[in-house]
Amino acid sequence: MSRPHSLAHIQPLQTPLCQLTKHEQVRVQRDLLLRAVSDILQRHLNQANFGLSTSIDPDHIQDVAVYAQRLRDVPQQPSFPDVVWPKVPSCIRALIVS
Numbered sequence: 001m002s003r004p005h006s007l008a009h010i011q012p013l014q015t016p017l018c019q020l021t022k023h024e025q026v027r028v029q030r031d032l033l034l035r036a037v038s039d040i041l042q043r044h045l046n047q048a049n050f051g052l053s054t055s056i057d058p059d060h061i062q063d064v065a066v067y068a069q070r071l072r073d074v075p076q077q078p079s080f081p082d083v084v085w086p087k088v089p090s091c092i093r094a095l096i097v098s
Helices: 022-049 061-072
Strands: none
Touching: 022 061
């Protein structure tokens, strides 16, 4: 069983979140999620390359990649910064610390 993915390695904001514009707040949230998902994808690739058992079932890794792309597309939503967040795939929900 994999342990939850920590976001502790992400640098603190230079400006408090409450002082950011709504556009900036949404981008920060999107960037944090995207960083966590990118790390999960990279870990999966590393595990697969070394012949180790993977944290994510290989049948579900495409769902994770699609989710990452949907996060990248968040700022392009016509209603930005009032966005509809993509649904987190169930296979990684437990791996992302909110």
